[in-house]
Amino acid sequence: TQLLEQSPQFLSIQEGENLTVYCNSSSVFSSLQWYRQEPGEGPVLLVTVVTGGEVKKLKRLTFQFGDARKDSSLHITAAQPGDTGLYLCAGGGYALNFGKGTSLLVTP
Amino acid sequence: DAGVIQSPRHEVTEMGQEVTLRCKPISGHNSLFWYRQTMMRGLELLIYFNNNVPIDDSGMPEDRFSAKMPNASFSTLKIQPSEPRDSAVYFCASSLATGGYEQYFGPGTRLTVT
Numbered sequence: 627t628q629l630l631e632q633s634p635q636f637l638s639i640q641e642g643e644n645l646t647v648y649c650n651s652s653s654v655f656s657s658l659q660w661y662r663q664e665p666g667e668g669p670v671l672l673v674t675v676v677t678g679g680e681v682k683k684l685k686r687l688t689f690q691f692g693d694a695r696k697d698s699s700l701h702i703t704a705a706q707p708g709d710t711g712l713y714l715c716a717g718g719g720y721a722l723n724f725g726k727g728t729s730l731l732v733t734p
Numbered sequence: 735d736a737g738v739i740q741s742p743r744h745e746v747t748e749m750g751q752e753v754t755l756r757c758k759p760i761s762g763h764n765s766l767f768w769y770r771q772t773m774m775r776g777l778e779l780l781i782y783f784n785n786n787v788p789i790d791d792s793g794m795p796e797d798r799f800s801a802k803m804p805n806a807s808f809s810t811l812k813i814q815p816s817e818p819r820d821s822a823v824y825f826c827a828s829s830l831a832t833g834g835y836e837q838y839f840g841p842g843t844r845l846t847v848t
Contacts, residue, residue, distance in 0.1 A: 657835065668738070668825050668839025669777070714777065720765075720835060721790055726776035 629653070630715055630725035638731045642704055647728040649715030650697045656719055658698045660689055663712040663727070705732045736760070738840035740826050746846045752814040755843045758807055759828030767837060768801055768811050769825040777825070783809065816847045 631650045639645055649658065657676040661669035673682050675691035675698060682689045686709075688701040702709055710732050716722040739758040747753055759766050767782040781791040783803045791801070798817070803809040813820055823844050827837040 659835070666841070668827070668842055670839070671836050674836060721767075721779055721782055722835065722837065723779070724777040 630717060630723060632713075632715060632725035632728050634728060635726070636729050636731075638733070639705055641706055641732055641734050643732075644701070644703050645705060645730070646699055646701045647713055647730070648697065648699050649725055651717070652696065654695050655717035656695070658691060658695075658715055658717045659722070660698070660700055661714040661716060661724075663714060664710075669712075669714055702730075705730075707732050707734055738826055738828055738838055740824075740840035740843050742843060743841065744844050744846075746848065747816055748848055749817055750815045751847075752812065753816045753820075753845060753847075755811040755824050755826075755845070757809045757811070757826030757840060759809070759826070760838055761807070763828035763830050763838070764806070765829045766803060766809050767827040767829070768809070769827065769839075771823045771825060771842070780811070813845075816845075818847045821845055821847050 633648050657674055659674045660672045662672055663669040673684055673689045675689055678693045678695045680691045686703045690699045698715055712727045712729050714724050714727040716724045738760055741756045765784050768780040769777050770780055771777045778793055780793045781801045782789055786803045799813055801811045823842045825839050825842045827839045829837045
């Protein structure tokens with residue numbers, strides 16, 4: 627099983643601040659995915675990164691895949707309360723392994 | 735298009751009772767996954783099917799758990815007998831095997847075993 631470690635586990639910030647969350651592994655992944663899960667809902671896919679060094683942007687969210695394809699980061703610029711949720715990274719191809727997630731709270 | 739549908743959304747049962755969770759995947763998707771989520775262990779893959787055939791059930795915790803997919807539009811996860819440690823949120827997800835591994839999750843079933 628390819629383990630994914632996410633940090634920090636919890637993050638509480640104020641609206642307007644920037645933040646970065648991390649997803650690390652000792653294994654190489656062919657691709658990594660980021661999901662966001664809101665309370666009472668299932669995870670929703672945000673992005674898939676497949677190439678080492680790849681950077682993808684989704685509005686205020688920037689995703690980066692490490693050159694060695696063992697790690698990834700998610701940076702949020704000017705966080706808003708609507709960004710609140712659990713951010714999960716996942717990899718492993720067809721049968722995904724999920725990290726335990728970073729729980730983000732953005733207060734007004 | 736409707737997303738993945740799960741029922742019931744909430745289930746409260748007593749220890750020893752049989753529990754059946756249901757899932758309808760997105761039409762046209764040929765892969766279906768069952769997950770369990772807890773605070774302690776996060777999101778764990780229990781079993782997945784491809785074209786209605788179970789491919790990997792190594793995540794199923796023990797013989798009390800069983801899953802079936804009798805056709806492309808329906809799957810069940812059964813726990814018999816249930817135990818308090820089975821309390822968790824159970825998710826079903828589906829995907830198109832020829833795609834980029836993106837999975838689409840249902841809203842989950844919150845199971846409480848007392």
